Amino acid sequence: MTSSASLQAAIAAHRFGLGEPDLSVVGSDARGWLAAQIGAADPARGDGLLDTRRALEHVAAEREKRELARNPPPGTTALQILAGHYRAVNIADARSRLATAAATRRPFAERLHWFWANHFTVSLVKGSTRGLTGAFERDAIRPHIAGRFETLLFAATTHPAMLRYLDNTQSAGPHSRVVAFESRRAARRQEPARVTGINENLAREVLELHTLGAEAARAGVYSQADVTAFAAVLSGWRVGQDAGWKDGEPFEPNWHEPGTKTLLGRTYGEGPQALHAVLRDLASHPATAHLLASKLARHFVADEPPPSLVGRLASVYLQSGGELAPVYRALLASDAAWQAPAAKLKTPEEFVVSTARLLGAGERMFERADVVNPAAAIGALGQRMLAAPSPAGWSDRADDWLGPDAVWKRVEWATRMAARAGRTIDARRLAEQSLGPLLGAETARQLERAADAPQALALLLLAPEFQRR
């Protein structure tokens, strides 16, 4: 390989992928290697994974436990009673996410899957998503990452995990049949009605986080009235606690607000078709193009990406009618994406998975829950798996991962990892094969001078060239 080709291979492997122990897998055409990966994400690896239908059945089967949790016996909490039931599911989901990424030969597609799963965050921080987050990724995100954004948006918005995470399952049109029924029943029983109207949480976050963006709100592109109208469009899209999965769309007409709704100056009719139409219009809005282009460029290139790159990606998105694959190809074609310095800091999850790939441990590393339990380690490093702190997802800026304690915990984990794996590994050779021309002189010198093999591996894992991409 020429020196420029090997530099491109190194950037392809680390910036756009999840690291490779040997750059020879990339070959001499780095852009071609990445472009060939564009498509639906790999099927998730692992045992005991539930699809959405079975995950909902598993949730529904907990009716008895939930009854108990409503009035926990002394000395127990609702959380304890419910947690046991989901433990196996959560472990299988987290392990599968890591194992799939560690073993994939299409790491660019896997990174895109992570990107979209974070864009459409559903988080275990909220109990209502329990048992559903893995199914959400597998069924709503993985198949749709390289098609039309509108398809991905619809799948994510209407997945039971999202409908529950952002409270839409509890939202009812104020003039819906269920509200009328509930208010009659409540009056009969002389108690407050349990369901009386709209919950606008999902509507607000789809507009602010998933499509038009907060910048658009500040610029007056949409207002509170649009949020309220969108919430009325969304009313009825729900999967009740014990309902399980019904065939077709999770829409219950009895919960839907009757009448037409006006959103962003357009009028939409009553019923489930309105959501298709609204999401189609949101997906094709220039503000959405700008938000998605900014986030993609920030994720792969720089915390503050070049405006020209963002503009280029947004215009490709709009010209292609909201197709995502042309946007990815435009990103790969951009010189800026390859020339930017490696200033992005890996997230804890990227760090741990790229370590597994570097060590050739692949998915084996995630099959055992031992001292270096990777899912727990990622949590200790500040990124509890499948449990982002808010619907905005994990931060994509280096500053947010550079706290002294966060860096210290990377040192602790790398030390422990290297103590286990380092005896049989020549970190100097591994550094050359994996980092190629990215390996700097100071790092090479420190690896050369290390006291022993485990220390050399710890230094490699913690080197700026491996921490950044």
Added chain:
Amino acid sequence: MQPPSQPIATILQGAAESPRRRFLARLAGIGVLAAAPRLAFGGKGAPGGNRFVLVVLRGGMDGLGAAPAIGDPDFAAARGPLAQFRAPALPIDPTFALHPDLVELHAMLVRGEATLVHAVGLAYRERSHFDAQQVLESGASRPYELASGWLGRALAASGEKGIALETSVPLVLRGQAAVDTWAPSFLPDPSADLVARLERMYAGDAELATALGRARRLHLDAPAAAAPMTAASPMAGAPAARPGAFAALAGKAAEFLAQPSGPQAAVLELGGWDTHANQANPNGALANALRQLDAGLAALRNGLVAAGAWQRTVVVVASEFGREVAVNGTLGTDHGSGGAAFVLGGAVRGGVVADWPGLARARRFEGRDLRATTDLRAVLKGVLGDHLRLTSKVLERDVFPGSESVRPLALLGA
């Protein structure tokens, strides 16, 4: 922490004479304020200087759930099912009370060690969590006007350091000041030899070098301070909190602050306040968050009292916004602007500070939210000026630029 033996009503007498009365309710008949014990404060002669703690409640705490205005004539009608609590609300004065799960905080209010600031909010009046948190932490008037945090700028001005009890540095502490972060770990510290090699390797990467250097000083140069929490925590006699739980982090914050050369300011965070549904459930999200907050504030106080530092500490508890006054369609509340904040410490005046707007629909912001009549920056400017001794020039130029019209509140001293 026993409730007082004397009736609350007696404590409230004398409040009417307080100069704080001017902040108080416009509504007739609203008395306010517990009488604060006369307490000296300040660092003169004490080991270590004054200390400040910020507790950020992420998600938008429902001010009327945490501190219900039970004496407001419109309260019951405006709140509907949310006017009921699992047990009677804990009264502060004829108008205001605390949620029954805020027992420890109530005890502090009764002792005159805590102030409830109600109908407080940001200059930002939209309803986005993310923009509002950016404003809360940056100290600006609008989202993304400033990229550093007001506490970071305040510490840079005083030349002191801060600490966040989490792995990363929150926006509020970003800036030029020296900031540590700390969270419990289950792995042993790396060797000093490896760290020295890493520092050489990071010579060309200033960000990694700075973070590592700070952590090294905290862990290797003063190992006792950063050691994992032990049973001998400040909460003696109380059940040990789970490491990483809010109460455990609050107790750890007290340990850091109590050190003579410790940080001047600590930041704690607690999430779980975005209560869109089933807010009145005794085991629901709001009750759970309030119980965690209450235990954490007690752990913080106990640790600081044990170390003799409570008298020179002020704690501000604030959220990015409040919630709508009325219940939403799912027995919860949606985002709204005005809410409640708390100011705690041995040196605070205590009582209630509120320019109370009332709860009738016509009095609400946009007919929906509790109207924010006090700018949170008035609280913060008062505390930073009186307690951390920042001049008004520094406060208005560096810490809260554009806040000239926001007059600091006097919340400390007898």
